[in-house]
Amino acid sequence: MSNAPPILRVEGLTMRFGGIVAVNELSFEAQRGKITALIGPNGAGKTTVFNCITGFYKPSAGAIGLQHPGGDSYRLDKLNDFRITKIAKVARTFQNIRLFAGMTALENLMVAQHNKLMLASGLTFLGLFGAPSWRAAEKQAIERATFWLKQIGLLERADEAAGNLPYGDQRRLEIARAMCTEPVLLCLDEPAAGLNARESAALSELLLSIRDDHGTSILLIEHDMSVVMEISDAVVVLDYGVKIAEGTPQQIRDDQRVIAAYLGVEDEEVEAVEQELGL
Numbered sequence: 469m470s471n472a473p474p475i476l477r478v479e480g481l482t483m484r485f486g487g488i489v490a491v492n493e494l495s496f497e498a499q500r501g502k503i504t505a506l507i508g509p510n511g512a513g514k515t516t517v518f519n520c521i522t523g524f525y526k527p528s529a530g531a532i533g534l535q536h537p538g539g540d541s542y543r544l545d546k547l548n549d550f551r552i553t554k555i556a557k558v559a560r561t562f563q564n565i566r567l568f569a570g571m572t573a574l575e576n577l578m579v580a581q582h583n584k585l586m587l588a589s590g591l592t593f594l595g596l597f598g599a600p601s602w603r604a605a606e607k608q609a610i611e612r613a614t615f616w617l618k619q620i621g622l623l624e625r626a627d628e629a630a631g632n633l634p635y636g637d638q639r640r641l642e643i644a645r646a647m648c649t650e651p652v653l654l655c656l657d658e659p660a661a662g663l664n665a666r667e668s669a670a671l672s673e674l675l676l677s678i679r680d681d682h683g684t685s686i687l688l689i690e691h692d693m694s695v696v697m698e699i700s701d702a703v704v705v706l707d708y709g710v711k712i713a714e715g716t717p718q719q720i721r722d723d724q725r726v727i728a729a730y731l732g733v734e735d736e737e738v739e740a741v742e743q744e745l746g747l
C-alpha cells in the first residue's frame with residue numbers, strides 16, 4: 469500500500485432536492501492512480517455525487533477535497549464548475565454522449581484544448597498573427613490530439629464527423645477529449661452504457677492504460693458489472709443515497725447488503741433468492 473494521500477476525499481456529503489435526500493452524509497476516498505467505482509441501483513444517488521464533485525450542484529452539506537500529486541489541494545464544494553475543470557483539473561463525461569457531432573474527431577479534441585490556446589494567444593488576436601507562443605501551443609495541442617486519437621485507434625478517422633463514428637468509438641472519443649485537458653481526476657458516468665462486449669473490452673483496455681500509463685486517477689459510475697469487476701481497484705456502493713459497502717471488487721461481489729440492494733430484497737431474504745437464482 470502506498471502512503472500517498474487520497475486524490476479525492478468526500479466527507480459527510482449531503483444533497484437535498486426539496487424533500488428528497490439524494491445523497492445522505494456520504495464519506496469515501498478515491499486513491500491516487502487507482503480506479504474507484506461508484507455503483508448502486510437506479511436512483512441511488514451516483515450521478516448526484518458526480519454533479520457535486522464537478523460543481524454542477526452545490527452540496528447541501530459536507531466537504532469534497534481534492535489533492536493534486538504536487539501537493540496543491542482544493543475544496544471542490546467551494547469552487548464553481550469552470551474552476552473545477554480549469555484549476556482543480558477534474559474532467560468528466562456524461563451518461564449521454566456530448567460530443568460536437570458535426571465536428572471531426574480531431575476538432576473535438578482541439579476544442580477541448582481551447583483554454584490553453586487562448587492563454588497562449590494572450591487572450592487576444594495575437595494567435596491569428598502567428599505569435600510564437602500561440603504557434604508552440606497549437607503544435608502541442610495537435611500533438612496531444614494525435615496521441616489520443618492513436619490511443620483510441622481513430623487516427624485514420626480523424627477527419628470524420630464525430631457523429632458518424634460507431635457508438636463505441638464515440639464513447640472512447642469522449643474520454644480522449646477529457647484526457648486532452650490533462651486531468652488529475654477523470655470522472656466517467658456510465659461509459660459502458662450501450663456498448664457491446666467487444667466495445668466494452670476496448671473501453672476497459674483504454675481505462676487501464678489511462679491508469680497505468682498516465683497515472684490518472686479515475687472515478688467511475690458503471691452499471692456493467694463485468695467492467696467494474698475487471699478494472700476497479702476499489703468499489704463504493706450506494707443505495708438510497710447512503711454508502712452501504714466499500715471494498716475490493718471481490719469483497720463487494722460477496723457482500724450480502726450489496727446483493728440485497730441489487731435484488732431489491734431485505735438482507736435476510738438474500739440467501740433464499742440466491743438459491744432460487746442458482747447463484
Ligand SMILES: Nc1ncnc2c1ncn2[C@@H]1O[C@H](COP(=O)(O)OP(=O)(O)OP(=O)(O)O)[C@@H](O)[C@H]1O
Nearest residue numbers: 485488489490508509510511512513514515516517
Ligand atoms: N435536479 C434534481 N432535482 C430533483 N431530484 C433530483 C435531481 N437530481 C437527482 N434527483 C433525485 O435524486 C435521486 C438520485 O438520483 P441520481 O440521478 O443521482 O441517481 P443515480 O444513482 O445516478 O441513478 P441512475 O443509475 O438511474 O443514473 C433520485 O431520486 C432523483 O430523482
